[in-house]
Amino acid sequence: MNTLAEENYLKAIYKLSSLTESVSTNQIAAAMETKASSVTDMLRKLSDKTLINYTRYQGVSLTEAGEKVAINIIRKHRLWEYFLVEKLNFKWDEVHDMAEELEHISSNELIDRLDEFMGFPKRDPHGDPIPDCNGQLKINDLKPISALAVSAGGIISGVRDHSSVFLQYLEKQGLIIGKKITVKEIISYDNTVVLQMDNKVLQISREVANNLLIAI
Amino acid sequence: MNTLAEENYLKAIYKLSSLTESVSTNQIAAAMETKASSVTDMLRKLSDKTLINYTRYQGVSLTEAGEKVAINIIRKHRLWEYFLVEKLNFKWDEVHDMAEELEHISSNELIDRLDEFMGFPKRDPHGDPIPDCNGQLKINDLKPISALAVSAGGIISGVRDHSSVFLQYLEKQGLIIGKKITVKEIISYDNTVVLQMDNKVLQISREVANNLLIAI
DNA sequence: TATTATTTTTAGACTTGTCTAAAAAATTAC
DNA sequence: GTAATTTTTTAGACAAGTCTAAAAATAATA
Ligand SMILES: [Mn+2]
Ligand SMILES: [Mn+2]
Ligand SMILES: [Mn+2]
Ligand SMILES: [Mn+2]
Numbered sequence: 080m081n082t083l084a085e086e087n088y089l090k091a092i093y094k095l096s097s098l099t100e101s102v103s104t105n106q107i108a109a110a111m112e113t114k115a116s117s118v119t120d121m122l123r124k125l126s127d128k129t130l131i132n133y134t135r136y137q138g139v140s141l142t143e144a145g146e147k148v149a150i151n152i153i154r155k156h157r158l159w160e161y162f163l164v165e166k167l168n169f170k171w172d173e174v175h176d177m178a179e180e181l182e183h184i185s186s187n188e189l190i191d192r193l194d195e196f197m198g199f200p201k202r203d204p205h206g207d208p209i210p211d212c213n214g215q216l217k218i219n220d221l222k223p224i225s226a227l228a229v230s231a232g233g234i235i236s237g238v239r240d241h242s243s244v245f246l247q248y249l250e251k252q253g254l255i256i257g258k259k260i261t262v263k264e265i266i267s268y269d270n271t272v273v274l275q276m277d278n279k280v281l282q283i284s285r286e287v288a289n290n291l292l293i294a295i
Numbered sequence: 296m297n298t299l300a301e302e303n304y305l306k307a308i309y310k311l312s313s314l315t316e317s318v319s320t321n322q323i324a325a326a327m328e329t330k331a332s333s334v335t336d337m338l339r340k341l342s343d344k345t346l347i348n349y350t351r352y353q354g355v356s357l358t359e360a361g362e363k364v365a366i367n368i369i370r371k372h373r374l375w376e377y378f379l380v381e382k383l384n385f386k387w388d389e390v391h392d393m394a395e396e397l398e399h400i401s402s403n404e405l406i407d408r409l410d411e412f413m414g415f416p417k418r419d420p421h422g423d424p425i426p427d428c429n430g431q432l433k434i435n436d437l438k439p440i441s442a443l444a445v446s447a448g449g450i451i452s453g454v455r456d457h458s459s460v461f462l463q464y465l466e467k468q469g470l471i472i473g474k475k476i477t478v479k480e481i482i483s484y485d486n487t488v489v490l491q492m493d494n495k496v497l498q499i500s501r502e503v504a505n506n507l508l509i510a511i
Numbered sequence: 512t513a514t515t516a517t518t519t520t521t522a523g524a525c526t527t528g529t530c531t532a533a534a535a536a537a538t539t540a541c
Numbered sequence: 542g543t544a545a546t547t548t549t550t551t552a553g554a555c556a557a558g559t560c561t562a563a564a565a566a567t568a569a570t571a
Contacts, residue, residue: 084528104549117529119550124527136536136549167408180400186393192383300558320519333559335520340557352519352566 081130083183086152087111088121089130090182092141093149101138147214154210155190156182157203162193164204171204172246187212205246206237206256206292221292224262224272225285232261232275233293240290252281254291297346299399302368303327304337305346306398308357309365317354363430370426371406372398373419378409380420387420388462403428421462422453422472422508437508440478440488441501448477448491449509456506468497470507 081089091110095102104122108115126133130145141149159181163174184190191212194200201217202208208217221237235258238246249255253276263280264273270285283291297305307326311318320338324331342349346361357365375397379390400406407428410416417433418424424433437453451474454462465471469492479496480489486501499507 082527105547113528114530115549116531116551120528163405167405167412169408177400177402177405180402184393184396184400186396189379189383189393192385196383298557321517329558330560331519332521332561336558 080185081128081148084121085125085128085130086148086183088118088125089141089145089149090152090156092131092139093146093153096141101140103138107139150210150214150216151187152182153216154212154214155184157207157209158190158193158197158200160203160205161197161200161209165197165200170246170250172243172250174204175241175243202237204256205241221294223289224260224274224283224291224293225270225288227262227272227293229262229265231295232259233295234259235291236294237292238290239292245287245290248287249291252283253277253279254283260293296401297344297364300337301341301344301346302364302399304334304341305357305361305365306368306372308347308355309362309369312357317356319354323355366426366430366432367403368398369432370428370430371400373423373425374406374410374413374416376419376421377413377416377425381413381416386462386466388459388466390420391457391459418453420472421457437510439505440476440490440499440507440509441486441504443478443488443509443511445478445481447511448475449511450475451507452510453508454506455508461503461506464503465507468499469493469495470499476509 088107088111091107092102095106095110099106104115104118107118107122111118122131122133122139125131125145126139129142130148131139131141133139156178159178160174163169163177164171169177194209194212199211200209206221208219210216223239227233235254235256237256238249254260258276261275262272263275265271266273266282270288272283272285272288274281274283304323304327307323308318311322311326315322320331320334323334323338327334338347338349338355341347341361342355345358346364347355347357349355372394375394376390379385379393380387385393410425410428415427416425422437424435426432439455443449451470451472453472454465470476474492477491478488479491481487482489482498486504488499488501488504490497490499
């Protein structure tokens with residue numbers, strides 16, 4: 080159907096589309112760690128397959144067909160991540176690269192059975208929603224800790240940064256999904272956030288507060 | 296490490312090596328459903344990487360490094376097949392193409408954990424032995440029903456032909472792994488084999504008897 | 512052994528996906 | 542509103558893997 084490279088481009092465009100309506104060549108190049116000229120070549124190909132809307136110099140958006148493909152890749156990625164963590168006992172910072180390969184296994188029957196085998200999980204290990212087999216995706220209902228006022232709180236439910244270093248840092252601090260936190264204070268000098276969690280008090284930087292999501 | 300194409304060639308050469316010591320270009324081309332000229336190109340590449348012993352016009356054999364890679368691919372293929380049948384409830388004639396993709400997922404840590412998750416199975420759904428994580432592979436101890444004399448018998452333990460049509464035929468006849476059979480008669484005209492299984496008597500052709508393996 | 516026939520390799524071309532360097536278009540600055 | 546800057550596209554090249562057609566080596570045959 081679609082090549083591995085095509086699928087990766089569609090996924091990248093889909094993710095960038097949540098930020099801005101129209102996605103630029105350079106944005107895609109940065110996200111995929113490739114050159115703008117390579118992106119242009121691929122955009123023409125995806126346009127020929129009517130997976131994207133593209134006119135030269137005008138940026139791109141996914142067509143309905145393209146969005147369907149992208150969501151399916153994301154479904155596979157997140158289900159495989161769930162499998163790796165829940166069934167094979169990997170840690171949440173170890174699974175991304177494996178899922179990056181597994182998401183390209185073509186069979187939809189396989190992924191639907193895997194979904195069933197795991198009891199139709201709703202979120203991946205990083206708190207991201209898993210699209211169902213019809214491509215329905217729960218809208219994002221999480222917000223960063225940095226959006227909370229003093230004395231507000233909630234349950235840690237996701238991350239915005241998926242890098243190993245960040246995930247390992249969170250785990251070391253005990254800031255894992257499911258934990259309840261309350262904002263005790265926001266230090267005005269540098270926006271450091273002081274949190275209450277269990278019976279501990281801990282400080283996190285503005286940067287961390289921006290990338291740690293809670294359900295309220 | 297190695298590309299998908301390289302891995303597929305190494306696996307094909309490994310399998311052909313069990314029949315003849317040295318493998319020819321045309322044998323590989325037939326097995327991979329490709330052209331001899333394509334094979335020659337790839338042989339030079341594999342030779343440069345010292346994964347095969349190759350001198351022009353002389354046929355090829357795997358080096359130790361090449362054999363290690365091949366066995367690892369086969370390990371992955373068979374473990375994924377086992378997973379698909381035992382955990383996701385696929386039938387034994389449905390899993391080959393999916394395993395053909397999954398065998399190229401690179402992580403060895405993943406496959407070792409999958410192995411552990413399933414309780415270190417010894418054979419795949421077709422009765423083929425699964426190499427362990429050190430590349431140790433049980434030697435083939437099965438033989439075709441066609442090698443049995445009248446009144447001899449054994450337990451159905453594997454197949455030589457992995458095609459869907461053959462596997463579906465076997466299932467329809469109830470000739471599945473684990474069943475005990477006895478040879479009642481061999482019809483001399485065309486070598487049809489008359490079998491006793493449970494309380495039934497059934498006839499299979501020479502062709503089928505050649506491709507159905509038993510442990511004695 | 513000389514002549515066929517078969518197998519294997521080379522030569523040259525094509526596709527996919529990538530790159531660098533240069534040109535063209537769109538933005539931003541003055 | 543022209544000039545400088547940034548963004549995007551084109552031109553041309555390369556590696557991987559494949560193909561067809563032709564040449565070279567090996568094997569079979571008479
Ligand atoms: Mn991931
Ligand atoms: Mn994730
Ligand atoms: Mn198989
Ligand atoms: Mn098998």
